[in-house]
Amino acid sequence: MLYKRSSELFVEAAKYIPGGVNSPVRAFKSVGGTPIFVKKAKGAYLYDEDDKRYIDYINSWGPMLLGHAYEPVVNAVIEKTKLGTSFGTPTAIETEIAQLAVSMVPNIDKIRFVNSGTEACMSAVRLARGFTGREKIIKFRGCYHGHSDSFLIAAGSGLSTFGVPSSPGVTKGTAQDTLLANYNDIESVNELFQANKNEIACIIVEPVAGNMGCVPPVNNFLEKLREVCDANGALLIFDEVMTGFRLAKGGAQELFGVNADIVCFGKVIGGGLPVGAFAARNEIMNYLAPVGPVYQAGTLSGNPLAMAAGLTMLQEINNDAELFKRLEEKTAYLEAGMRKVLTENNKTYVINRVGSMISVFFCDNAVENYEDAAKADTPDFKAFFHGLLERGIYIAPSSYETWFITDALSYQDLDETIKAVAEVTK
Numbered sequence: 001m002l003y004k005r006s007s008e009l010f011v012e013a014a015k016y017i018p019g020g021v022n023s024p025v026r027a028f029k030s031v032g033g034t035p036i037f038v039k040k041a042k043g044a045y046l047y048d049e050d051d052k053r054y055i056d057y058i059n060s061w062g063p064m065l066l067g068h069a070y071e072p073v074v075n076a077v078i079e080k081t082k083l084g085t086s087f088g089t090p091t092a093i094e095t096e097i098a099q100l101a102v103s104m105v106p107n108i109d110k111i112r113f114v115n116s117g118t119e120a121c122m123s124a125v126r127l128a129r130g131f132t133g134r135e136k137i138i139k140f141r142g143c144y145h146g147h148s149d150s151f152l153i154a155a156g157s158g159l160s161t162f163g164v165p166s167s168p169g170v171t172k173g174t175a176q177d178t179l180l181a182n183y184n185d186i187e188s189v190n191e192l193f194q195a196n197k198n199e200i201a202c203i204i205v206e207p208v209a210g211n212m213g214c215v216p217p218v219n220n221f222l223e224k225l226r227e228v229c230d231a232n233g234a235l236l237i238f239d240e241v242m243t244g245f246r247l248a249k250g251g252a253q254e255l256f257g258v259n260a261d262i263v264c265f266g267k268v269i270g271g272g273l274p275v276g277a278f279a280a281r282n283e284i285m286n287y288l289a290p291v292g293p294v295y296q297a298g299t300l301s302g303n304p305l306a307m308a309a310g311l312t313m314l315q316e317i318n319n320d321a322e323l324f325k326r327l328e329e330k331t332a333y334l335e336a337g338m339r340k341v342l343t344e345n346n347k348t349y350v351i352n353r354v355g356s357m358i359s360v361f362f363c364d365n366a367v368e369n370y371e372d373a374a375k376a377d378t379p380d381f382k383a384f385f386h387g388l389l390e391r392g393i394y395i396a397p398s399s400y401e402t403w404f405i406t407d408a409l410s411y412q413d414l415d416e417t418i419k420a421v422a423e424v425t426k
């Protein structure tokens with residue numbers, strides 16, 4: 001029986017862990033069924049506890065750009081571990097990775113390391129508020145910036161009204177300071193600035209959204225955000241937790257040629273260990289403690305094992321002049337192959353892609369914002385997901401998630417995937 005051991009483990013896990021998982025989307029709630037329990041992974045493949053192999057298109061939700069158990073990263077972590085796992089003091093490797101990150105990413109002078117993307121985004125917003133002396137922030141419906149209170153906000157009753165908590169436990173007071181706009185809709189942003197003059201500290205945005213499926217910016221959206229921030233004395237925060245070191249060495253800032261004021265990182269920057277970071281030019285970063293007044297700290301921040309994994313990962317990316325070209329070509333090949341078979345099977349679909357982020361939506365409308373993406377959350381997607389899973393292809397268990405392509409994928413893996421897509425959508 002497929003997934004037998006996983007099913008048993010899930011029942012056992014649910015006795016001790018809420019929903020059997022330590023992060024909700026892993027629970028397969030939106031597609032139904034039992035999550036696979038993974039025993040090990042190597043390169044482009046996951047192996048579950050029933051010893052079934054999967055070609056992995058989630059890649060730990062982004063970090064494994066170069067594949068699982070990537071040897072240089074594994075070796076760096078093993079070597080570092082032998083020297084002690086945490087000291088709570090400065091270490092030389094923190095400066096090494098900081099220096100490299102600053103050299104790879106445009107427009108940043110200093111970087112602070114934390115332990116997750118959530119922490120990075122939460123701290124970036126605090127820094128923006130401290131720096132500008134303003135309290136309100138703008139975020140976009142369908143963008144995710146981690147689970148801190150300020151981001152778990154839904155739209156209120158009108159465009160220019162305050163947000164409301166989207167999770168119990170978030171206070172109305174917190175929600176009032178988060179204003180919601182529509183992705184790719186600069187008018188909705190202008191209206192918020194009009195209605196909240198001199199009150200908005202920052203806009204935080206995923207420069208390519210990956211949390212409503214892959215949704216690229218259109219009609220110079222990022223350039224327009226830059227302009228509206230400059231015109232209103234607000235900071236522009238690019239949440240590059242997904243896009244950083246994935247779309248280009250310098251992430252979305254480099255790809256689109258738009259400068260952000262603060263940039264948040266996670267995922268790839270940790271090479272598979274728990275790392276986040278936020279970075280900006282000196283003027284802004286010097287507002288952080290211990291130099292400046294904005295407080296931010298962490299017992300395990302800059303942890304030597306995490307830094308060893310991250311540094312090795314960034315070195316590998318920095319030293320491989322062909323990496324982003326290969327990723328682009330592989331993902332374009334997958335896109336073209338899937339388009340061919342989906343069209344042959346008379347499917348109504350949309351594929352969005354930027355570099356190695358790609359999504360298939362089963363809908364007939366262009367997907368440029370959250371409302372568009374919601375139309376693709378259909379039984380078609382659930383059948384697609386389970387059909388692929390049975391055939392050993394592991395995509396995200398929700399139509400609101402992007403696929404992350406790894407360089408470890410071979411063209412044979414991609415052909416196998418396209419063949420499975422053809423079978424599943426027949």
Ligand SMILES: Cc1ncc(COP(=O)(O)O)c(C=O)c1O
Binds near residue numbers: 144206210276
């Ligand atoms: C764009 C974006 N920002 C922030 C986060 C939060 O990162 P973490 O899960 O490491 O806290 C995520 C997580 O998926 C993300 O996709």
